Amino acid sequence: MxxxxxxxxxxxxxxxxxxxxxxxxxxxxxxxxxxxxxxxxxxxxxxxxxxxxxxxxxxxxxxxxxxxxxxxxxxxxxxxxxxxxxxxxxxxxxxxxxxxxxxxxxxxxxxxxxxxxxxxxxxxxxxxxxxxxxxxxxxxxxxxxxxxxxxxxxxxxxxxxxxxxxxxxxxxxxxxxxxxxxxxxxxxxxxxxxxxxxxxxxxxxxxxTPEVAEACKILENTYRAVNIALVNELKTLFDRMNIDIWDVVDAAKTKPFGFQAFYPGPGLGGHCIPIDPFYLTWLARKQGLNTRFIELAGEVNSRMPEYVISRLYEFLNDAGKPIKGSKILLLGVAYKKDVDDPRESPAFVLIDLLRSRGAELTYNDPHVPRLPPMRHHDVPDLASQELTSEFLAAQDCVLIATDHSAYDYDFIVKHAQMVLDTRNATKNVTEGRDKIYKA
Structure with missing residues (x-):
C-alpha cells in the first residue's frame, strides 16, 4: 500500500x-x-x-x-x-x-x-x-x-x-x-x-476484479436494450391489431412484482445503450460464441427509424400526399427528453431517411439550437425553428422524435395539420386527437 x-x-x-x-x-x-x-x-x-x-x-x-x-x-x-x-x-x-x-x-x-x-x-x-x-x-x-x-x-x-x-x-x-x-x-x-x-x-x-466491473456495466445496458427491443417489436405487432402499446405497458406495470416497464420509441440513442451490447457480441465472437438474443435485440431497435418512416408514408398517403416534397417538422433531436445530448440519437437516422426520400425538413429542439456534425450522418446545416402557430400550420406533418417537457403539446396539435407521435407525448391532449397518429 x-x-x-x-x-x-x-x-x-x-x-x-x-x-x-x-x-x-x-x-x-x-x-x-x-x-x-x-x-x-x-x-x-x-x-x-x-x-x-x-x-x-x-x-x-x-x-x-x-x-x-x-x-x-x-x-x-x-x-x-x-x-x-x-x-x-x-x-x-x-x-x-x-x-x-x-x-x-x-x-x-x-x-x-x-x-x-x-x-x-x-x-x-x-x-x-x-x-x-x-x-x-x-x-x-x-x-x-x-x-x-x-x-x-x-x-x-x-x-x-x-x-x-x-x-x-x-x-x-x-x-x-x-x-x-x-x-x-x-x-x-x-x-x-x-x-x-x-x-x-x-x-x-x-x-x-476489473472484469466483473466491466461486465457489470455491459449487463446493465444490455438488459435495457433487450427489454426495449421487446416492447418495440410488440409495438409493431399491436399497431397492426389496433392495440395501443402504451396502454398495454401501463396496464402491465400495475403488477407489483415480476415486471418492469420499458417503453417503445423511434430507436435507441445515447452513448451507452445503442453501443454497449455490440461490445458484448464482438467479445462473444472472439470466444467462438454467438449471442443471438442480444444481436436480435440490436436488429429490432435499429429498424425502428425505418418503421417510423413507413408509418409516416402510410398516414401521408391516406391524406393524398407523398413524402417527397412534404414539409416535415422534426420535434426533438436530443437522444432523450430534457437533455442537450444528441449522441447516437435516432433523430439523425430519421433525418437521413427523410432527406433521402425528398422531404422538406425542418426541426425544433429547445436544447439543441443548431444541428451538430455527427460521425455517421450527413447532417444538414439547420437551426431550430420557432414554433409559431403559422409555422406549425404550414407543415404537412409534425413528427415527435423526442418528448421534451418544454413543448406545449396542446398548442402544437391545435395548429398542426398532422402529428406523428413516437413517444406518446400527446397522451393528455384532448382537442384535435383526430390529427394525432402513433408510430
Whole structure:
C-alpha cells in the first residue's frame, strides 16, 4: 500500500484528475469538488478548456454558475496540456468508446489516453478507467501500455476499473448519488480506488476484479436494450391489431412484482445503450460464441427509424400526399427528453431517411439550437425553428422524435395539420386527437 497516496486520499489533499470533460467527466468533477478535493480537468479539445476557464458550461446539467464556483475557488484547473498528467494523484479516464463502421469496439481514445498517461506516469498514482468497454480491456489494453514504463501495477502505481453511471436529465440521480462499482487490478488498487470514490459517491460496491466491473456495466445496458427491443417489436405487432402499446405497458406495470416497464420509441440513442451490447457480441465472437438474443435485440431497435418512416408514408398517403416534397417538422433531436445530448440519437437516422426520400425538413429542439456534425450522418446545416402557430400550420406533418417537457403539446396539435407521435407525448391532449397518429 502506498502510505503517501492513502494518506492524501484520506485527508482529501490528493489531486483528482479527470480525463475527458464531457457528459461523464464534468459531473464527476462536480462530485469531487463538492466533496472537498482539488481537481484538474484534461481534454484534447482546447475549445472546451477555454470555455471552462471562461466560466462557461457547454453541458446543461452543469450550469455556468457551478463552473464559476470551481474556478473562483481554485477547485478545478482545466487544461489541454497532457504533460501535466503527473500533477494529479488520481487519474479518472472518461473518454468515448464508440463503435467502428463494422460495429467493432473502437478503443483509440482509451489507447491514446493510456499512452499519454504512460509518458508522465510516476510512483503513487492511481489510474481508474471509467469508459464503458468490454470485459478484459483494463487488463489486456490499459495495463500493458502503462507497464511499458519501469513502473509496476500494484506496487508503483495502482489501476482499477469503475464504470460511469449517468442518467442525464434525471434530477433524482446525480453522479454523487448513484452507487459506484469498483474493481481493482489487485486488492491494494481496489482499496485505494474505493477509498477515493467513497468521499464523493453515496455508496461503493467493491468487486474482485476489473472484469466483473466491466461486465457489470455491459449487463446493465444490455438488459435495457433487450427489454426495449421487446416492447418495440410488440409495438409493431399491436399497431397492426389496433392495440395501443402504451396502454398495454401501463396496464402491465400495475403488477407489483415480476415486471418492469420499458417503453417503445423511434430507436435507441445515447452513448451507452445503442453501443454497449455490440461490445458484448464482438467479445462473444472472439470466444467462438454467438449471442443471438442480444444481436436480435440490436436488429429490432435499429429498424425502428425505418418503421417510423413507413408509418409516416402510410398516414401521408391516406391524406393524398407523398413524402417527397412534404414539409416535415422534426420535434426533438436530443437522444432523450430534457437533455442537450444528441449522441447516437435516432433523430439523425430519421433525418437521413427523410432527406433521402425528398422531404422538406425542418426541426425544433429547445436544447439543441443548431444541428451538430455527427460521425455517421450527413447532417444538414439547420437551426431550430420557432414554433409559431403559422409555422406549425404550414407543415404537412409534425413528427415527435423526442418528448421534451418544454413543448406545449396542446398548442402544437391545435395548429398542426398532422402529428406523428413516437413517444406518446400527446397522451393528455384532448382537442384535435383526430390529427394525432402513433408510430
Amino acid at each position: 502506498s502510505q503517501r497516496l492513502e494518506a492524501a486520499i484520506a485527508d482529501k489533499s490528493a489531486v483528482v484528475g479527470v480525463i475527458g470533460l464531457g457528459y461523464v467527466g464534468l459531473p464527476l468533477i462536480n462530485a469531487f469538488v463538492n466533496a472537498g478535493f482539488k481537481t484538474m480537468g484534461f481534454d484534447v479539445d482546447q475549445q472546451k478548456v477555454d470555455m471552462l476557464k471562461a466560466k462557461k458550461s457547454y453541458i446543461k446539467t452543469i450550469p455556468s454558475e457551478q463552473i464559476a464556483h470551481w474556478i473562483d475557488e481554485d477547485r478545478c484547473e482545466p487544461t489541454a496540456d497532457m504533460s501535466r498528467l503527473s500533477e494529479a494523484d488520481a487519474l479518472l479516464i472518461c473518454v468515448p468508446t464508440p463503435l467502428s463502421d463494422s460495429r467493432d469496439p473502437d478503443l483509440q481514445y482509451i489507447v491514446k489516453t493510456a499512452e499519454a498517461i504512460a509518458a508522465t506516469l510516476r510512483k503513487d498514482q492511481l489510474v481508474v478507467l471509467e469508459s464503458t468497454t468490454y470485459p478484459s480491456t483494463t487488463r489486456d489494453v490499459l495495463l500493458p501500455i502503462l507497464e511499458k514504463t519501469s513502473l509496476k501495477s500494484g506496487e508503483d502505481f495502482f489501476l482499477a476499473y469503475s464504470p460511469e453511471r449517468e442518467d442525464p436529465g434525471n434530477p433524482d440521480f446525480t453522479a454523487a448519488g448513484i452507487p459506484k462499482v469498483v474493481g481493482g487490478m489487485d486488492p491494494v488498487s481496489g482499496k485505494l480506488a474505493s477509498d477515493l470514490y467513497s468521499h464523493a459517491i453515496v455508496k461503493i460496491v467493491t468487486v474482485n
